[in-house]
Amino acid sequence: MTAPVITSSTPAGPLPHLEEPRGGRGELPHDPGFAEFARTHIAPRADGAYRAEILDRLSWQRLADRGLWRVGVPEHLGGVGGTWRDLAERIADIAREGDDLGFVLSLIAHAGLVRALVEHGGEYHHRTVLPSLMKGAVGATALTEPHGGSDVARTRTTAVRTPEGWSLTGLKDHITNAPVADRALILGRVPELGRRDITLFLVNLHSPGVRRGPAEELLGLRTSPTGAIHLEDVALPEGAVLGAPGEGLRTLYDIISFDRALYGLVAAAFLEPRLDEVISFTWRREAFGQPILEHQYVQGRLTDIRITIEVARATAMAGIEALVAGDPEASLRCSVAKLTGSEGLVEAAQNLMRLHGHAGYERGPLTRIVQDALGTLIAGGTTEMQRKNILNQMLAHHRG
Numbered sequence: 001m002t003a004p005v006i007t008s009s010t011p012a013g014p015l016p017h018l019e020e021p022r023g024g025r026g027e028l029p030h031d032p033g034f035a036e037f038a039r040t041h042i043a044p045r046a047d048g049a050y051r052a053e054i055l056d057r058l059s060w061q062r063l064a065d066r067g068l069w070r071v072g073v074p075e076h077l078g079g080v081g082g083t084w085r086d087l088a089e090r091i092a093d094i095a096r097e098g099d100d101l102g103f104v105l106s107l108i109a110h111a112g113l114v115r116a117l118v119e120h121g122g123e124y125h126h127r128t129v130l131p132s133l134m135k136g137a138v139g140a141t142a143l144t145e146p147h148g149g150s151d152v153a154r155t156r157t158t159a160v161r162t163p164e165g166w167s168l169t170g171l172k173d174h175i176t177n178a179p180v181a182d183r184a185l186i187l188g189r190v191p192e193l194g195r196r197d198i199t200l201f202l203v204n205l206h207s208p209g210v211r212r213g214p215a216e217e218l219l220g221l222r223t224s225p226t227g228a229i230h231l232e233d234v235a236l237p238e239g240a241v242l243g244a245p246g247e248g249l250r251t252l253y254d255i256i257s258f259d260r261a262l263y264g265l266v267a268a269a270f271l272e273p274r275l276d277e278v279i280s281f282t283w284r285r286e287a288f289g290q291p292i293l294e295h296q297y298v299q300g301r302l303t304d305i306r307i308t309i310e311v312a313r314a315t316a317m318a319g320i321e322a323l324v325a326g327d328p329e330a331s332l333r334c335s336v337a338k339l340t341g342s343e344g345l346v347e348a349a350q351n352l353m354r355l356h357g358h359a360g361y362e363r364g365p366l367t368r369i370v371q372d373a374l375g376t377l378i379a380g381g382t383t384e385m386q387r388k389n390i391l392n393q394m395l396a397h398h399r400g
Helices: 034-052 057-065 084-098 101-120 123-135 248-284 296-325 330-355 365-376 383-399
Strands: 139-142 158-162 165-176 183-189 198-204 210-212 226-237
Touching: 034 057, 034 084, 034 101, 057 101, 084 101, 084 248, 084 296, 101 123, 101 139, 101 165, 101 183, 101 248, 101 365, 123 183, 123 198, 139 165, 139 248, 158 183, 165 183, 165 198, 183 226, 183 248, 198 226, 198 248, 248 296, 248 330, 248 365, 296 330, 330 365, 330 383
Parallel strands: 139 183
Antiparallel strands: 158 165, 165 226, 183 198, 210 226
């Protein structure tokens, strides 16, 4: 029998050649926590999802069913009244135990949108959009365009007013979750406002005039589909604007700061079990009559990984705490977390590979970690963009 063709837009369901995880469909009789769920449900499906190059929608839905997206949402909006730090820690639990870094980066993109709607949304966002995102719909934030990359000031996506609200036209590219997302926060401009025209719009991606490109073929992070969003005269209601027209940049800096801090926290959590595994390996593996752990160069690589974990976690939590407190340096601290986390993750992935010698370079789990880690240097904003933001924040503080 010919195997089915699996694409990144394949609906939720069992992955090819992979049995349903224990517990079947629906709610489990006992919720063992997100870490345990990641270990027993997400991790067993991770390799199949990676080979099929799809987002694991079944695990995504089950996380929503367990209330992951209600963690940081106030009770009056349908949440459980936790904090954004609580949500960040749950996502870190999934990163630590789920063995699927790409899946977690898709969670980060969605988390940023959920927080954006809570912190900056109005009645339209709270009543029409937020409930679906908490129940399992997939969210995306679409900023970059083919000609301008991360330079949002060069965006060409344009909105014009209509009697019913807005009409939006443009092209976004390299957007995390775009091929499978249901809702997206779209960065555009309203030319009639003059120089200060950057505006954020919440778009239903199943609307007429919206077309998604195919999932991009990536070196790594293959369980986090990215692609293009084409918008042609997409009709939006007046309330679709997030924040105020022309105030998009100010709102955007707060939104992307949370995502950046999460990258640091996830990098630390993802590395923790890998460090435990490689320490055990260095005890077992012998060279020149003794465990390789006894050699200083091995000890140096192990301690470098541990330092990355500690620094990435500390900077990430400092950034998240600063956001919650409304600290004016929150954006700077979150960029530090993103830079530290992604750069440290790449170095740690190389150390894991080197510690295993030739076996580490054979195609498999270790080379996949290297491939995925390299993707974090670009996803969520490049290292160069983080440095630019850090410098801008430093100079603004100095002038102040």
